[in-house]
Amino acid sequence: MSLQDNTPPAPDPGWEAFRKGDRDAFAQLYDEHAPPLIVYGIRVSGDEGLVRDVVQDLFVEIWRSRANLQSPGSVRGYLLKALRYKLMRKAAVRLLYADSLPEQADTANPESIILEHENEVIRRQLIRRAIDRLPKRQQEMVNLRFYQGLSTEEAASVMSVNYQSAANLLHRAVSQLREMLGPGALAIIILCREG
Numbered sequence: 001m002s003l004q005d006n007t008p009p010a011p012d013p014g015w016e017a018f019r020k021g022d023r024d025a026f027a028q029l030y031d032e033h034a035p036p037l038i039v040y041g042i043r044v045s046g047d048e049g050l051v052r053d054v055v056q057d058l059f060v061e062i063w064r065s066r067a068n069l070q071s072p073g074s075v076r077g078y079l080l081k082a083l084r085y086k087l088m089r090k091a092a093v094r095l096l097y098a099d100s101l102p103e104q105a106d107t108a109n110p111e112s113i114i115l116e117h118e119n120e121v122i123r124r125q126l127i128r129r130a131i132d133r134l135p136k137r138q139q140e141m142v143n144l145r146f147y148q149g150l151s152t153e154e155a156a157s158v159m160s161v162n163y164q165s166a167a168n169l170l171h172r173a174v175s176q177l178r179e180m181l182g183p184g185a186l187a188i189i190i191l192c193r194e195g
Contacts, residue, residue, distance in 0.1 A: 012071065012072075019066045026063060036076065038051055038052060039148075040084075040143065044143075076154075077150055080158045081157055133180065138173035141170050142177075144159070153166070
């Protein structure tokens, strides 16, 4: 019994409309995917200005070549892989991650959440430090899998490795994080990325 479904995914209607020249579909594609691309790029390069420029260039490039593009299995996965490739081609880019996770604004009553907020900041710092201690490829896998929400298969495609190599990277990363953070490490990472 196969665990992977080998049927090709249905084409994304927004992507197909964009490929046909629909400017509204292109704007929606940009609005939906540019923010997570920028977050991923900053984590990879550490240079927000460079990343914003490269993301803009990427979208200009795909608009110009839209008629020649195929329908990817995952639009986000395709864009992340294209961004990673463009960043790696930039001589100044080194595979470094940002020092801290982005903070989310608190919407609750400040008096009732001060302690909770302080604990969350400490928890994020501990997670960030633990992730920073991982080898760079494992850091990238954790970022793609847990912070970008890609499947292991999509992350493998972005990183240009086979599925088994990606699964091994993820397994080693989670094992090391468990050693550093305790048995609930995976749950802590998932909860903190949503906060």
